[in-house]
Amino acid sequence: MVNLADVARQAHVSQMTVSRVINHPNLVSDEVRDLVNQAIKAVGYQPNRIAKALVNQQNYVIQFIVLEDIATVEPNYAILLLEIAEVLNQKGYTLEISTILEPNSHVDGLIVSGWRDSDLERLSAINVPMVLYGQAPTWYDLPYVDVNNRMGTSLATTHLIEAGYKKVIYIGMTMALPFVREREQGYLETMAKHHLVSRTYDVSNHSHDAEKLIQNIIAHLPKNTGIVCATDRIALGVVRALKAQSQIPENYGVVGFDGVFIDQITSPKLTTIKQPFRQLANTLVSNLLNQLHHSELKTELIQPRLVKRDSTRQV
Amino acid sequence: MVNLADVARQAHVSQMTVSRVINHPNLVSDEVRDLVNQAIKAVGYQPNRIAKALVNQQNYVIQFIVLEDIATVEPNYAILLLEIAEVLNQKGYTLEISTILEPNSHVDGLIVSGWRDSDLERLSAINVPMVLYGQAPTWYDLPYVDVNNRMGTSLATTHLIEAGYKKVIYIGMTMALPFVREREQGYLETMAKHHLVSRTYDVSNHSHDAEKLIQNIIAHLPKNTGIVCATDRIALGVVRALKAQSQIPENYGVVGFDGVFIDQITSPKLTTIKQPFRQLANTLVSNLLNQLHHSELKTELIQPRLVKRDSTRQV
Structure with missing residues (x-):
């Protein structure tokens, strides 16, 4: 030993x-x-975790709670989860996974993802250090860590404008979630800043719906249009609908959002806003550990970055 | 309380x-x-876990170890992980996640995934109840649970033959892993059983490589060919290469393998061999808990099923 x-x-x-x-x-x-x-x-x-716990009155266990329906889970989670596990393992902590909102009595802190607004009341009542993954309404006073969604779509919109696409539209999601609103807001603000006319559409977050939408509106969509998509999954459907006519990136530019897995499997390869999952994992963990040590509540938005690929013109 | x-x-x-x-x-x-x-x-x-542990001399903690490189992780893991978490939570167990092969001293058992042959020696030396996810060479005497990969590609091959495709080829992977060999074997055996000539190709597990392969061989690929793909990711590239000519499913039939996420985002929708992740999770857990109670070593292969969609002819 x-x-x-x-x-x-x-x-x-x-x-x-x-x-x-x-x-x-x-x-x-x-x-x-x-x-x-x-x-x-x-x-x-x-x-020795038990020896450590005796010294510090900590158990060195963090619980990650996924409240999302497993059937709808995206590859994003696998990445975030494993990044968090790695960060915690390096710090001598253990990561527990749970799909139900019942924190074990021995955990030092919680990272909660996949929550809905209706969960926040219950979450605020739990008396354990906690950080949410995903932007939450400020009135709950629950610290969260998220990618800066608004900045992400702003980067996407600016890129399309700078690449010379005359019209820039937005395809968002029919979900009343903060990150959905933020992503749309980033597009709207950037268009207003450039004195351009906004046009938004909503689809469910499925590539086939986005594909159908483009097929329906393509007749009214002038050439030289840039399309900001709320997710890579939507962008995948948009690319598929436009690719039939090989119009990317000359006549249409497409930018996605997330940069996990889907962006690797589209053709042409997707220009996208990449979520920095390693940094998100690090920030979620350090935010939580700060709370353990100083009871500090802090909310952080991490900057995403634009990855230029083949679905938009080179500038 | x-x-x-x-x-x-x-x-x-x-x-x-x-x-x-x-x-x-x-x-x-x-x-x-x-x-x-x-x-x-x-x-x-x-x-109360501690009270339970005192009665049973168990800690009610199972550790899931992912040895795969995070960058290469597929959506499959997110599903399997969350299914296992749910099954264990229901049984009063806690699931810990780790990305390193160092079992905590307090765990009752390990589920190990993403291992390579070179890890097996070390794994056999660990003196903790353990079950591997993925078929392992029998000489290590490590119990494993896996989908029956051979049966999966056999189902795929039979489906294409029965749908009337004259020639049936296989696109496999350039990786020396047991599941890769098993999937190829399922195709080869089924072809032999039907007295048909086999033809296999290998690509890396990336849709763009599969797409390129098809573009290279399409001139020599007679109409009315069925294509068994080792993964949905490969099938996605095959479908993309063939779709340009709208030849699916009339002239070419395509069957994938896995049935997680990618099969939802291809167009046309993919006929595939679906891995039963819920059942895999249940079996991994019950196999491990059986070991805890009776030191029983057992290996199980779970039957996958064929999901018929639009990339093959209806029979």
């Missing part, structure tokens, strides 16, 4: 330093932390 | 019966179990 002493020997530091890195990483320099963490890895040391 | 007595009152049974349902569900009738479980749900009772 590898112990603290082995790590200390490997890192050429005292056992107390190793203990400090494990239990109070914020109190040591980056240099020492890296050195000790490398040694921990090298000798294969596993901090 | 809701307790055992509340559940007993709600179910009109004794507290001992409730305790038996929670701790030894196998010893009570289905009827009593359902009754008590409904009462547990109705009053919102949470069995």
